[in-house]
Amino acid sequence: MRISQLEGRRVALWGWGREGRAAWRALRAGDSGLVIRDSYEAGRLPLTLFCNADEADEARALGDSALTVETEATAERLAAFDVVIKSPGISAYRPEALAAAERGTRFVGGTALWFAGRADARTLCVTGTKGKSTTSALLAHLLRAGGQRTALAGNIGLPLLELIDDQADAWVVELSSYQTRDVAASGARPEIAVVTNVFPEHLDWHGSEQRYVDDKLALLTEANPRVAVLNAEDPRLVALGERIESGVGATEVATTRAEESRDVPAAACRHSHSGGSAAGVVRWFNRADGWHLRGGMLHRGEDAVLDTAGLPLPGRHNLGNLCAALTAIDAFGLDAAALAPHAAAFAPLPHRLQVLGERDGIVWVNDSISTTPHASLAALEVYRDVRVAILLGGHDRGVDWSVFADRLRGRPPHAVVTMGQNGPRIHDALAAVADGRWRLGAAESLAAAVDAARAALGEAGGVILLSPGAPSFGPYRDYTERGRHFAALGGFDPDTIAAIPGLGIA
Structure with missing residues (x-):
């Protein structure tokens, strides 16, 4: 659905974060034919905002x-509207959304609106x-080094709708799991x-x-890309990629997966894009015949x-x-080998194994973006040969920590301090394997966890690593505020460590 197709329909916005505000501005100032520019007079598309x-x-206060x-x-x-433009953080599986969808309301995201209007x-x-933000930023950095006017936008911190009227040679778009169906729903390829x-x-x-x-x-x-770039070390991606390579189309794969799954509500499936051909080709990385x-x-x-x-890229x-x-x-058609040396000039992203500096013999590392146990394990691997105290815990999503605990048996850190809503559950999982070989503490807050980590490291110093393995919701608005x-x-x-380099078009 393009923005111009909203004319004459009952339209609502759901969510007033940056994505919601970007959608409102696009409707009010874009080339959609739905607005009277530079005016808030009657005649505009009526909108209802839920926030x-x-x-x-x-x-x-916008007037x-x-x-x-x-x-x-x-x-x-919600059912009173033909179309609801939903912010990504609002789940498509909330009961009220599913009920309204059953009654005919169409839910779309800003990402879908942008893709539908920019088929060119x-x-x-x-x-x-994990890795999508760093991969996206690296892509944009290297494409620009190759002379391409490149946009870097999406989930990384700049909604696509903020760039709806801009032009670029290449659009690097980071997508969360909240947004991937938006691309399919747009009809764009x-x-x-x-996929990392x-x-x-x-x-x-x-x-x-x-x-x-x-x-x-x-x-x-469902989105049927011309080229799929997949990680040969990920079993799920290997299975899917091999089916595509063998001639089983992406649409057939999606149908098979839907038939095998029994927990996807029918209304949620309305996001999918029907038709289209299979992914044209698979390019593998982390495999001997590729990069x-x-x-x-x-x-x-x-x-x-x-x-x-x-290279400024810590960890394998x-x-x-x-x-x-x-x-x-x-796959884009440039010589990547010629551009690879430009990775040396890449500016690392904040909150991703970000070394803040040293104070009194302690190195502070901010990995606040870590929201899974897998990410915390990757962070520990970087600091496996130093005295490290890792801070774990946050919002409880019900993720299993047993694999994390098992991995710590063989190579434990100097200390672990748990915190947050799922801190007690993580603490219990780790207590079963600690065996007194490393320090295990608990804290009610990030500040208390930092104090406990300092005490655990003592005068010998080391690294305090914030790699929580869990979201920040509750005490913090997002992982950036936590970092x-x-x-x-x-x-x-904090102001000097938070900017994301390279956003926008350059």
Whole structure:
């Protein structure tokens, strides 16, 4: 659905975060033919905004006479609209959304509106449970080094609708699992789709692990990209990629998965895009015939291309992200081997194994973006040879921590401090394997956890690693706010560590 197709329909916005505000601005100032530019006079498309009470005053202060603001998005109210433009953080599986969808309301996201209106754009879509932001930023950085006017937007921090009238040679779009079905729903076909990995996350939004996987992989199974760039070390991606390569179309894969799954409500399936051909080709990374690592050397097939020593990409997982980006660049039609050395000038993203600095013999590392146990394990692997105290815990999504606990048996850190809503559950899982070989503490808050980590490291110092393995909801609005608080607790200026380099078009 394009923005111009909203004319004459009953339309609502649901959510007033940055995505919601971007949607409102696009409807009011875009080239949709629905607006009277530079005016809030009657004649505008009537809109209703559903938001919380704190946001309502801000929205009303806009002075938009055709905007009605309400604070209760019930099934009855949502069903009164033909189209609801929903912010990504609001689950499509909420009972009120499913009930309204059954009555005919169509739910779309800002991502779907952008893709529907920009079928001409050369898009490189990036998703995955972890690594998608770094991969996206690397892609944009290297494409720009290759002379491409490149946009970097999406889930990474800049809604696509904020760039609706802009032009670029390449569009690098990071997509969360909340947004992947939006691409399929738009009817657009991405040029390249990169998937870094898939393992359980966001179970509270999706409702189950299977539904999360299906939603995440909709970028492949329903959006039908021309080229799928997949991680050969991820079993789920290998299974799907091999089926596509063998001639089983992406649409057939999606149908089979839907038949095998019993927990996806029928209304939720209305996001899917019917028709289209299968993914044209699969390009693999982390495989011997593609971009991969051998020791510290980056290879494309048998050709040694770049020594990774000194690159600003800590950990093998980040070098895997580089392999993903280089594979996508080759698929885009540029010589990735010629561009690979430009990775040395990449500016790392904040809150992702970000070394803040040293204070009194302690190195502070901010990995607040870590929201799964898998991500915390990857962070510990980077600091496996130093005295490290890791801070774990946050919002409880019901994720299993037993694998994490088992991994700590063989190579434990110096100390673990649990915190947050799921802190007691993580503590119980770890207490069963600690055996007194490493320190295990518990804290009520991040500040208390930092104090406990300092005490555990003592005068010998080491690393305090914030890699919570859980979302920040509750005490913090998002992982960036949590990371900023951690920086302040360490004595660092939060404002200097938070900017995401490279957003927008350059």
